[in-house]
Amino acid sequence: MTSAPARIILICSGKGGVGKTTLTANLGIALARLGERTVVLDADFGLRNLDLLLGLENRIVYTAQEVLAETCRLEQALVKHKQEPNLSLLPAGNPRMLEWLTPEDMQRIVGMVAERADYVLIDCPAGIEEGFKNAAAASREAIVITTPEVSAVRDADRVIGLLNTRGVSPVQLVLNRVRPRMMASQEMLSVEDVTDILALPLVGLVVEDEQVIVSTNRGEPLTLVDNGSPAARAYQNIARRLRGEDVPLEDPSKARKGLRARLMNRIRRTTGLF
Amino acid sequence: MTLFDFIQRLLGRQKPSGTRAKERLQLVLAHDRSDLNPELLDQMRREILEVVQRYVEIDLEEGDVSLETEDRVTALVANLPIKRARPLPALVNAAAAAAPPRKSPADASAPSSDSESSPGQGEEASPSG
Incomplete structure (x- = not known):
């Protein structure tokens, strides 16, 4: 194949539960639907969940560890998504396995995968220990995802520092679980607050959306079903921005432009009501 | 938001929590990024004041x-209003105490504003990862 080298993107956050795996699954599907050959790699083999979000939990037979041990071929370990064949999942390992992968193992397996993909998305484990170091060792660029909460932003800052010292670049930011009303009444860190503090370019804003839970229950990422929910659109826009498309970012806490809306925002800011 | 919070805010007694969140984060991140714990920082502060005094x-x-901290660069910022310069003999003694083998820099020009208080401020910045 004579295409450009694959983009190898780490998806990380430091703190757990901020939406790494959901972003990986949705971004993977969105990129695949745009025609990119995409592989999502679950680097968290102790507590793997990417298979569950993609609805592929019953189809995993082999993992990266068998590929590295040469007990199976890479094609056997890659689980192709039924509805979206441009997307494959590769779990790093089996939860029962005791020995850890090394950074070199991770680089080898990602190198193999990258030969047959346009995008490799690595779903990083929470924390900044071995799992993070392994995943970061194999990545060229990164997306840090955080929520507008003090603990998530603090942990994201630690991770950004570590990525900078490792020379991972570019590092871009996704702000997840944005609540426009709370932001408008200044009862939540604003979009500017977070981008000021972390000093990263913003590649996506995802509003809090109940549809994310529904889609997780079904194992069908939002970007797959295309129901036009706000989060689905946000994930699709991130995919388009990654490919270099100029998709404007709109701060949802300032989105309503009418006179009445502006007045309401004003009242909200001064009183904190509504 | 509770009614109590609402009244506090109307009276201007309480900042919105988002503002507090940003202030607290900036403080904690300055410490995280410099890897200095509060005790070490306090010790450094005391020693800096000692030298300046x-x-x-x-x-x-x-x-x-x-x-x-701004744009991921952390700086040590000292803002020390100066009441007045030390009288000359004290300066010489201090310098001699600090560096005994060297000759006393008695000729060094020292501003001799005795009664006037000069509201100068020193800024010292050292970037760190």
């Missing part, structure tokens, strides 16, 4: 040595 009288109430 050998040369000038500073207003300890107003003085402030802290870490500030």
Whole structure:
């Protein structure tokens, strides 16, 4: 194949539960639907969940560890998504396995995968220990995802520092679980607050959306079903921005432009009501 | 938001929590990024004040040595209002005490504003990862 080298993107956050795996699954599907050959790699083999979000939990037979041990071929370990064949999942390992992968193992397996993909998305484990170091060792660029909460932003800052010292670049930011009303009444860190503090370019804003839970229950990422929910659109826009498309970012806490809306925002800011 | 919070805010007694969140984060990140724990920072603050006080009288109430952070660069910022310069003999003694083998820099030009308080401020910045 004579295409450009694959983009190898780490998806990380430091703190757990901020939406790494959901972003990986949705971004993977969105990129695949745009025609990119995409592989999502679950680097968290102790507590793997990417298979569950993609609805592929019953189809995993082999993992990266068998590929590295040469007990199976890479094609056997890659689980192709039924509805979206441009997307494959590769779990790093089996939860029962005791020995850890090394950074070199991770680089080898990602190198193999990258030969047959346009995008490799690595779903990083929470924390900044071995799992993070392994995943970061194999990545060229990164997306840090955080929520507008003090603990998530603090942990994201630690991770950004570590990525900078490792020379991972570019590092871009996704702000997840944005609540426009709370932001408008200044009862939540604003979009500017977070981008000021972390000093990263913003590649996506995802509003809090109940549809994310529904889609997780079904194992069908939002970007797959295309129901036009706000989060689905946000994930699709991130995919388009990654490919270099100029998709404007709109701060949802300032989105309503009418006179009445502006007045309401004003009242909200001064009183904190509504 | 509770009614109590609402009244507090109407009276201007309470900042919105988002603003508090940003202030708290900036402070904690300045420490995280510099890898200095509060005790070490306090020790450094005391030692800096000690050194500065050998040369000038500073207003300890107003003085402030802290870490500030902007665009991922952390800086040590000292804001020390100077009451007045130390009289010359004290300066010589201090210098001699600090560096005994060297000759006393008695000729060094020292501002001799005795009664007037000069509200100068020193800034010291050292970027760190």
